Amino acid sequence: MQGVDPAWLPDGAFRPIGTRRTLIRGAGPLVDTVHGEVAEACRRFGGRVVRDAGADAGADGTAYDLVLELTGPEGLGSEGFTCRRENGVTHVTAFGQTGLLYGLFHVVRLGERAFTQDRQKQAHRPAVALRMLDHWDNVAVHPVMGQVERGYAGGSLFWADGRARGELLGRVRAYGRLLAACGINAVAVNNVNVHAVEARLLTDRIGEVAAIADALRPYGIRVHLSVTFAAPMVLGGLPTADPLDEGVRDWWAQTTSRVYEAIPDFGGYVVKADSEGQPGPFAYGRSHADGANMLAAALTASDSGSAAGPGGTVHWRAFVYDHRQDWRDRTTDRARAAYDHFVPLDGQFAPNAVLQVKHGPMDFQVREPISPLIGAMPGTRLAVEVQATQEYTGQQRHVCWLGPMWSEALRFRADGESTVGELARGGLVAVSNVGDDPFWTGHPLAQANLYTFGRLAWQPDANPYGLLDEWIRLTYTPTRSEESARLEAGVYAVLSHSWRTYEKYTAPLGVGWMVQPGHHYGPSVDGYEYSPWGTYHFADRDGIGVDRSVATGTGFAGQYAKPWAEVYESPETCPDELLLFFHHMSYEHMLHSGKTVIQHIYDTHFEGVEEVEAALGVWASLVDLVDPARHARVTERFEEQLRSAREWRDQVNSYFFRKSGVADAHGRRIY
Amino acid sequence: MQGVDPAWLPDGAFRPIGTRRTLIRGAGPLVDTVHGEVAEACRRFGGRVVRDAGADAGADGTAYDLVLELTGPEGLGSEGFTCRRENGVTHVTAFGQTGLLYGLFHVVRLGERAFTQDRQKQAHRPAVALRMLDHWDNVAVHPVMGQVERGYAGGSLFWADGRARGELLGRVRAYGRLLAACGINAVAVNNVNVHAVEARLLTDRIGEVAAIADALRPYGIRVHLSVTFAAPMVLGGLPTADPLDEGVRDWWAQTTSRVYEAIPDFGGYVVKADSEGQPGPFAYGRSHADGANMLAAALTASDSGSAAGPGGTVHWRAFVYDHRQDWRDRTTDRARAAYDHFVPLDGQFAPNAVLQVKHGPMDFQVREPISPLIGAMPGTRLAVEVQATQEYTGQQRHVCWLGPMWSEALRFRADGESTVGELARGGLVAVSNVGDDPFWTGHPLAQANLYTFGRLAWQPDANPYGLLDEWIRLTYTPTRSEESARLEAGVYAVLSHSWRTYEKYTAPLGVGWMVQPGHHYGPSVDGYEYSPWGTYHFADRDGIGVDRSVATGTGFAGQYAKPWAEVYESPETCPDELLLFFHHMSYEHMLHSGKTVIQHIYDTHFEGVEEVEAALGVWASLVDLVDPARHARVTERFEEQLRSAREWRDQVNSYFFRKSGVADAHGRRIY
Structure with a gap:
């Protein structure tokens, strides 16, 4: 598509197939799709594709590098496929047309490896139907x-x-x-x-x-x-x-x-x-x-x-x-x-x-x-x-x-x-x-x-994390191939920890919300506190959190099957990251991590911003390896993320400092 | 206007004029307006109006109850007028046409009194030109x-x-x-x-x-x-x-x-x-x-x-x-x-x-x-x-x-x-x-x-308060005239204290804001606290308010002329109702009223809601005296006001109780 980012299907992803000889066996509209994909790749990169519409046509598979064939075992269902490589031929079989299509994209994901190393026959099918x-x-x-x-x-x-x-x-x-x-x-x-x-x-x-x-x-x-x-x-x-x-x-x-x-x-x-x-x-x-x-x-x-x-x-x-x-x-x-x-x-x-x-x-x-x-x-x-x-x-x-x-x-x-x-x-x-x-x-x-x-x-x-690697390799083709390791490592560094970073600078310890009402962007610690939405943290000058225990709270913890009902019922066994979801705790309560709740809040909020700064630095270092438009768009977003993360840090820290009166153990600036 | 509330110019307001004989002297478009108003009133109520366009025409004023005349003293400007009543004639004179119009509305405001008691000539002119x-x-x-x-x-x-x-x-x-x-x-x-x-x-x-x-x-x-x-x-x-x-x-x-x-x-x-x-x-x-x-x-x-x-x-x-x-x-x-x-x-x-x-x-x-x-x-x-x-x-x-x-x-x-x-x-x-x-x-x-x-x-x-009485008398004509005192007293009771009532259940002691961002309706104590709008209260677990003193704050108090700069500079002399606008005070600070800041917050918020409830009761008691559509509209608004006032009370009280930890001296319910 003109002007549209190729995402995880850049032209280059089809190069390993497009430079080779492919045989496609089978009939039906999705087999046509498979054929179209391979034919376009060959047009672009110089390979060849043969379509053999007959189910048991006689073309000799060994003359090809890749055979995609609609005669797989029924046991894999309409979406499953097998893949093997032997005698220099990569062979994909499927019982259903959709399976053949998924098999093609499997080969795309393998890249050059699909054609350079033998592999045992392996069956693939989705664990989830829908x-x-x-x-x-x-x-x-x-x-x-x-x-x-x-x-x-x-x-x-x-x-x-x-x-x-x-x-x-x-x-x-x-x-x-x-x-x-x-x-x-x-x-x-x-x-x-x-x-x-x-x-x-x-x-x-x-x-x-x-x-x-x-x-x-x-x-x-x-x-x-x-x-x-x-x-x-x-x-x-x-x-x-x-x-x-x-x-x-x-x-x-x-x-x-x-x-x-x-x-x-x-x-x-x-x-x-x-x-x-x-x-x-x-x-x-x-x-x-x-x-x-x-x-x-x-x-x-x-x-x-x-x-x-x-x-x-x-x-x-x-x-x-x-x-x-x-x-x-x-x-x-x-x-x-x-x-x-x-x-x-x-x-x-x-x-x-x-x-x-x-x-x-x-x-x-x-x-x-x-x-x-x-x-x-x-x-x-x-x-x-x-x-x-x-x-x-x-x-x-x-x-x-x-x-x-x-x-x-x-x-x-x-x-x-x-x-x-x-x-x-x-x-x-x-x-x-x-x-x-x-x-x-x-x-x-x-x-x-x-x-x-x-x-x-x-x-x-x-x-x-393996899937993340997969996405990065497909999506980020370096402008200089010898730099692929640096590029992949950089994008991985930016993404892999990003959820935990986001958690660090936003609502702490599973308590949630604290966003601006309506549009839900940016901090507002009390934004949903007195609302009709059922979304509260109950912070006062002594502590914070929602008591959802059976013993003294709403009883929500009791809705879980064993062992979770017991795990969540007690602050002693409840995981730190969900503590305030299940319990109202004093700011001075000691977490399993060895920090108090209030110090955890301060530390994570400072760390979260530092991590954003570091990630932005990594991204900046990739400027020579990433498509300029894509690099610029990410950079622009990163600047907003950094501004917003600082706002989160300062609002959350100020809010809890004002409420608790407890100073940061490290004497950092809280407004 | 069909279907439009007559506000303070109901038909009845013109009855005292419309039942009498009026002479209008003078020429010009606004004199035409005056003439039109009187003529319409006479058409409705049976009186008579004569227009004498000549500046010194010879009609004998004594044949009339009301003379409106465009020959007043120039010193009153174009908008001023005089009014007197002697020998059974009410006489309005003006130098400018606008003054004559204002004189007419002055007579409307006087009502029957304009024609029943003699009055000395009195000059009226606006103190403010625009x-x-x-x-x-x-x-x-x-x-x-x-x-x-x-x-x-x-x-x-x-x-x-x-x-x-x-x-x-x-x-x-x-x-x-x-x-x-x-x-x-x-x-x-x-x-x-x-x-x-x-x-x-x-x-x-x-x-x-x-x-x-x-x-x-x-x-x-x-x-x-x-x-x-x-x-x-x-x-x-x-x-x-x-x-x-x-x-x-x-x-x-x-x-x-x-x-x-x-x-x-x-x-x-x-x-x-x-x-x-x-x-x-x-x-x-x-x-x-x-x-x-x-x-x-x-x-x-x-x-x-x-x-x-x-x-x-x-x-x-x-x-x-x-x-x-x-x-x-x-x-x-x-x-x-x-x-x-x-x-x-x-x-x-x-x-x-x-x-x-x-x-x-x-x-x-x-x-x-x-x-x-x-x-x-x-x-x-x-x-x-x-x-x-x-x-x-x-x-x-x-x-x-x-x-x-x-x-x-x-x-x-x-x-x-x-x-x-x-x-x-x-x-x-x-x-x-x-x-x-x-x-x-x-x-x-x-x-x-x-x-x-x-x-x-x-x-x-x-x-x-006199102007409020004036508005009520003009606007609220009772369906039974013997009930006018009850009606006027009721509307007065609903309105006269309403600003202070609103103040009581919203932001306390001059600190302002605490509204929901954007649309500004309803409470959000911290709604503007971490915003870019310059609208903060700085509440923490110990106190609240903005230090705008010269000695220790932003210096704003020093922008005032004497004596206000000194009055506002010190919490000792600053009026209670502006205390938190000028000073950051402990919740335990004793106001001139003899209450602490925190108890003042609790008391006013309970009182404010009680006052709304009382006003709603008064309004309900007027149902037999007020036009049904008007009564219904006010009642509907009052119900929303009461709901909203309770929300203000409970959010503000809960917020400050959670922050201060100080219990209400009277043990009332704070959530």
Whole structure:
């Protein structure tokens, strides 16, 4: 794309393939995609590609360097593939077309190594079937919020000038290509807060959704649609949206049937109901299971007989809490809400109704425990949602690579035995951080979050630092090849620790928030303290934190399975980094780290800024190795990050010094 | 006007005149206005009016109850009048037409008393020549701010659908009538922050301003226009706006000349320069006197030879400060800014350049000292600006009658001898609180602020409580006349103490702010504490307040004339209500009231809410006496006020309890 950053698919990534001879065997539209990719690489770099459409055609594989073949073992499913190299031939086989495409991108990731060293046959398949991005994109542009809710990368990739961009503009297809190259296979194309214009995408504007689906389909990506629970009323003119009302059920069935006429491989619905003002089944005295199951039934009915792929699912968000809480009432605890609402419904959801749960009990703070819901609904298909868009983690003006946070979450044994990655049988979902920005994500280094999410969704127990290396090698081709080690080491140094750096200079010890209300950028220690949002730290002159113990607090700690309920219940066993999430502690309390709470606050805030300064220095040293536009954009963001980090440091330190009266042990300047 | 609240000119107010015989002597458009008012009253109530256009016509005054005559003593100026009653005739004389109009409204205010008791001849004339409303109205509607900046009464009265309403719509004329009835004679028709569309009102859209002027002229009101200092560049295409550049001066001269062609009695310009991001002379190394004098010269040149009235003036706002201050820097004090910027320029301003100063050094907080600038520029014509629109005083959702605050300000002897009212030789100005709301001011009781301002501008040493009575009697006609005492007492009880009530439940002891950033509604104790706006309270665990003393603080107290510099310098002599504005005090400091600072905070916040509850009860008791629509609107606002007052109480009390650790002496509930 002209003027668009190539991200992790620069031309050079295809050079190892494009300079060689490739045979492609198999037929179908995604095999055409594979062929197109290889053919373009050969056109550019001088190699050759042969297409052998017959399943058992006779071309001699040994005449080629790379064979991509659609005859793999069925056991790997439609997305798996094998890869081996022997006798000078690199061989990729897959049973499904999508698997062949993923196999091609696997070879791209291997680079020259794919053709220089023999390798045993190895099977690859995704651990998680649904690897999804939720776009909080609106069709209409809000005068304040912009077009993408919590978007920090320009306008929407999908919607422009009030209409779908469709495939003609090419950018959507290019996006699908990037996503396939990191393993994402589903995209919800509109905001979960469904406004008036966007509601109509379900009905008279479904053709626009189909145009986006057409652009993404060649890369194995299915589209999903966020719908409003009130659709039968606002679109259908019915007097009710009661999920047990026959008229309502008929309306959804017929509407969904028309959706499948337009999009045969439609992925399903995403619903935010009874949440932050959105309508839902509570209005009719129905449960969330009633609501979700009605939509699941409509999807099942419409989808039966379709050969386009697995059936449609409804992704029902568990983000239900009282957002009009009274801050004076300390017995209500927002952290408890999802568990309290949904655990009683376990076992009641239809097989194609997926409950989509945020990874933490609050809302994508820089540090939260895992949602106890995840370990407590064995009879329900859960999808786990993370947030790639950096709403609370620097809004793509700060470097904050979230790989380690997500990895910790996915490897957490939520029910005491299985990991979150294993429990996420309904999929892994990230709120997208992409827009129509030339660098895709505003901050060029925020691409690493998108890439890492896709790869972690494929393999939740992967080492995130290895994925970071992978992204860097693909994305940062040095202008001088002998400098690749310096370049890779530099970008790695800037990113690898950045989440912990961000945590250091923002809200301490898991307590969260302390952001400016509304837009959520920059510090405001008391910004949410007296709000109706259930987001408090309760700092006074003696201490800080939320007592969520069973013994003396809100009881939230008791929602966890063993051993976590016991671990979190006591300050003695609670990990430092979550201490203030679970307990109200004196400023003088000694952490496991050997520091007091107040000294920890001071130290981390000074360290955080120092780390940003150091990272900026590293980035500056790479100026000769990075594309000038990309380097300049990152530098500009870094300067804002440094300004903002200093503001965080000084506001947080001053706030707690004024409250506690405790001086910094090292006598540093606190205003 | 259909559906529009009659405010202080209900039909009944004209009944005493409309039932009688009136003779009007004199000629001219404003005499026509007087005649029209009386004729309409007679049409409605059955009286008679005779017009005798000849200056010395022979009609026998004794045949009439009321004679309004344009032959008064020249010494009273164009706006003064005399009033007497003898031999059964009430006689009003004026030298100027405007004076006759004001005389008519004087009779309206007297009501039946004008015709039932003899009175000695008494001369009336305004103490202040210019009595002005600044409308912060925009032509274009901002998606967030709405149309009127800091407006809480709907859209603009002057601008609708992107154009001037003009006189055809009648509402502007009705507004002029209300203003004349309380003595206002000048209106600036657009926002001091001049945006792109509004800038053009000066040039190609001046015809729209002229249409507004036409609608207001029959009520003796001249229009003024806010202009951008950058106009020669943004409208004239010049490369500079340097006030000493000949091309710039020519452009302003020619432009102003065309303004006078369109509006012969044009009042002049209002300019906010080098303030909160607006352009100004600093960009060219010129002083504010240079800037103001250039515009003054353009107005003088264009206006010479016009017989339309006094010449045009430039109102140059003194609201200049650093709005990008670093909160860490305690040496910079926004309160000092206006004095520091402008006092060195005293004596340099042209005679028709008026420096417009906010009454306090900060920005229209519920309690501020008087701006020291007002006592320190004897060689400059000053206008003093107050804010009728309740930006920081409840946004016309809270009852907050500002009469006592303004009266205190106007009677303050700023230079130790003269009062602010006397020093305001350039006029008194209020930021308007009016919009296209049917009740004019959103909250029907906020009309009292507009009325009181007009009457105080006419007579700054008037007793504000008397003016409140006047407004109540005019505005609230009981449905049962025997109940008028109960009605008047009730409305008086609701309004008279309301400013002090509002003060009680908001920021304590003059420290100000503590509002939510941006929109300024509702509490946020630390909302502006770490901001760049120069608006801090510096509360820590030991105390609160800003040290502005000369001895140990920012030195602001030293900007005052004697005796105020000494009074404010020491906590011993500083009045309680301003203590935290001038000093940082321990929570345990004993006030002159005999309470500690912290107990004062607790007590006032509990009392404030109790007072709102009591006022709401009084208002409820008037339900049988007040027009239902008006009663319902006030009740609805009162409910929000009560909710908000409780929020203020609890947030402020909790904040200071958490910080100080001092318990309430009376053991009341603090969260």
